[in-house]
Every structure is written in structure tokens, then in C-alpha cells.
Amino acid sequence: MSSERLAAYLREVRREVDAALERLLPAPGGPAGRLVEAMRYSVFAGGKRLRPALVLLASELCGGARELALPPACAVELVHTYSLIHDDLPAMDDDDFRRGRPSCHKAFGEATAILAGDALLTLAFEVLARPPCERHAAVLVAALARGAGAAGMVGGQEADMDLAGEEPTAERVSFIHSHKTAALMGASLRLGALAADAPEATGERLGRFGELLGLAFQVTDDALDAEATSEQLGKTAGKDALCGKITYPAVFGLAESRRRAGAFAEQAIAELAPFGPPADLLRDLAAYVVGRNM
């Protein structure tokens, strides 16, 4: 596996997705200009564009056209960004920093941050309904909504919050991770497959890869929060334990968590067997998410 090959690919995706997001986001100015400023502030905060890369890689693997995969790639990033904005709010995780700079509500106030999140979520669906995606709109919107909504990401955030302070159990942390993080990562790959008109079984397999990748990612995130400093993370570290959050380290300890993150990555990679070498960048990604230190 080559981390250089992956790094080069992610740089290229980031350039391409950022340019597409620039075109999709409304222009600043007018009586609601502050809203647009806040949307742009958070979208262009230096994210790694991991989820868009998953959409594009799935589409490439299924022989899809780039121009049909780019809008869903942007849509998942818009959903991811909205979720970070709302998560950081004082009523939620109360984080003043995100990616090393003030979180949206610290920069623009809580009300604008709430509305900016709402507007980004709405824009995500709009992007899937407009040319060139209109032919796929129904399946794309349904897949994104399932990953992002009450049965996916938002449900996971609710459980993450409600279960804080409760006894950490394997069942509980599994529910939280599979909903909060894995659902949207799975949806990212499904969207790429759908945009490429891939057979349903292919989309399902890639979706399972994405969900396992998401689990590997979130377990690693939990471990990093327990180990790293805030400077390394670009956000407040050690908060999970402080807030009584149910995390992998809280249930299994740090060493076993790291081991299980690796096991999820291996299971994810196993799903890719039928695709052969063209899936190598996805394999690199699975290795990367458990090896990262931020």
C-alpha cells in the first residue's frame, strides 16, 4: 500500500471538490449575507474531503462519469459540514474550536450557526436534484437522507448525547458508531455507485465497505481523543471522557480499541476482494484512517 499515492489522490480530490463547492455555494452579499459567509467559513475550513473522495472512488470503480459523481461528492461534504456546525453548538458538544480555528458559532454567533447548518443540509439535497444529477435524483436523495437522518447520522448523535453518563457497553457504542459515523460514510460510497448506475449488489458491497471504514474511523477518533493533545487534533481533546461519552476506549480500553480499529479496516478491505487492483486507493484509505494521528 502506498500512502503517497493516496495523499496525491486526496490533494487532487480536494482541489476539484473545493472548486465545485465554490460554484455551488451562494455568493455573499445581500440582507442574508452573514448566512452565506458562515456557510462558506465552515465549508472552506480545511477539511480533508474524505467523504467526497469516497464518492468519487466508488464512482470510478464502477466506471461512472466524473461529472455525475462530483455533485454527490459535494452533497456529502455539505452534510458533513452541517453536522460539525450543529455538533459544535453550546447545547451539543460545546466546542469552541474546529480544525484549529473558532467554530462557526464562535465566529458568527449561535443563531447564524444553526441557520448555516440548516441551509447547508438543504443545499445538499438541492445539489442532488439539479442537472446533471436530475436523472438519478430519487435514488441519490433517498440514499443520502437514509445515511444522514434519524435512521443514520442524526440518530447516532442523539444516542451519543443521551447515553452520555450511562454505563458504557459494547452494544451501545456499536449503535452510536454505526449511526453517527458509519452511516454517512456508507452512504458516500453508495452515492458514488448509484451515480455510476452500478448494479445494486455492487452498491451494497461498497456501502458495507464504507460502513466498516466508518467504524474503523470512529474507533480511531475515540482513541485519538483519549490520547492526543488539542494542538494535534485542532479541536478540544479529552472531551469524551470529561463528558462521560460512551466510546470504544471506555468500553474496551485503549489498546483493544486500536486493535479493533485495525480489525474493522481489515474487514472493510475484505469487502473489496472482487474489485482487484482498481480498488487499491480504497484499500490505502482503510489503512490510512486507522493510522492517522489527527
Next chain:
Amino acid sequence: MSSERLAAYLREVRREVDAALERLLPAPGGPAGRLVEAMRYSVFAGGKRLRPALVLLASELCGGARELALPPACAVELVHTYSLIHDDLPAMDDDDFRRGRPSCHKAFGEATAILAGDALLTLAFEVLARPPCERHAAVLVAALARGAGAAGMVGGQEADMDLAGEEPTAERVSFIHSHKTAALMGASLRLGALAADAPEATGERLGRFGELLGLAFQVTDDALDAEATSEQLGKTAGKDALCGKITYPAVFGLAESRRRAGAFAEQAIAELAPFGPPADLLRDLAAYVVGRNM
């Protein structure tokens, strides 16, 4: 015009839409059960289902099938409900009561209220993408997103907030009203026309009716807030002036505001001329929104 005929129609719509919403909303229970409870609490809080009625009336007028109009009718109500939940938050309008009972964040806490709003917005788009709407998904999702997002309702809420305390001018209040309220009402009728495969010009005309109706509605709302008691409104009255909100009464005074609300309703009704008697219930609605006292 007959208010009895309208009242009977709205009762029937409410029954039908409530039954459809009951089927669409997730079932309570599970680790994220509180989220679903909060969604249901706010959706079934006794709303008049005015926007769903607009969708259904537009579809009927265009000869559309009921089963294709009911999902978009539910979708606009889900969007309306999410917007009320987020609007009531302490960081926004800080309203403890809505429709005579505790607002969502008073009943479930701020974090769950934020997430419930997010989940309802997501569900609204999901509903438009699923059977029996999948053939119309692209146009329905695009129309709802335009009415609900940064270029519509959310943009209007941002302006409403940001301009509070500024000099009330006709231009400013017009921007706020046309975005905050009129955009989603216009979208409601457009969705009905789209679900019925109506010609574009018909959808545009009905959309303009909806926007003018929305202006009549919001000017009346402003006047009611200035005149009525909290008991009459089921929410805190007199808040607009207290918060320095830019309203019609602030710009034009109360009497002139009432006159202009009537003028908007008349302009709305004028858009219906080509439809003849089948549009009578929409005419009744225009008369109703300016005559209501809650």
C-alpha cells in the same frame, strides 16, 4: 366566499395529512428514541396544516392524483415544523411556548430540539424521493429546497434576525417577508402543480399566488403580534417590538399594515382568475389568512 366550506376542507386535509405523517415518521423506541419523540411532539402539536392544504389544492386544480400530492403535502409540513423548532430555540427567537404548549426545546432540551429539526428537514426530502414520488423527485426536491434554503426561508430568518434593531424600511421588511414566509408558501403550490404534471406556466402562476398569500399571511401575523394577547396566539405576543424586529406595523403602522395585508390577498386572488370556480377554496384561503385572529 364561504368560511364554512374552507373549514370543512381544512378539517378533512388535517385528518388525511396527519394519517400520512403518522405513517412517514419513524416509530419511537431504541437508543435514539428521544429524537423520534421530539419529532412527533412537534409534528403533532396541532398545526392547521395550511401548507399541506396548499399543496393538495394546487394538485386538485391541476387534475393531479391524490396519492402523488400527499407526500409533498407532508414534506412542506415537515419543513415548516423543523423551522418552528429551530426558530423557537433560545439562540433564535427564544420562545418557550408554541401552539399553547412548551416548545420543543422546553420539552426535550436544546440539543434534542436541534437534532429533531435536522431530522425532520432530512425526512422532508426523503419523502419526495421515495415511492410514489420517485418519478417527480428531481423537480420536487429542487422546488422545496429553493423555497426552504438560503435563497428562501432560511435566508429570510437570517435577515429577520440580523436586521433586528436596524431602521425599519419597506425594502427590508419586504425582503424578510418574501423569504421567511412567502417562499415556502409559494413552494407549496408549486409542489402541488409539479406532482400533477401541470404546465410550467400554471405552476408559476400558482407559485405567485402562494407567495402573495404568504405576504398577506405574514403581514397579518405581524399585526396580530402587535395587537393580540399571548393567550389568543398560543405563543408569546408583542415580542417583535420588544426585539426590535422589522415588521409591517413598525414600517407602516397597524392600520396601513392591515390594509396592505388585504391588498396582498386581493393580488393573490387576481392570479387565480384563469382557473374560475374550481379555485374557490384557494380564494377562501386568501380571505381567511387576512381575517384570522390567531
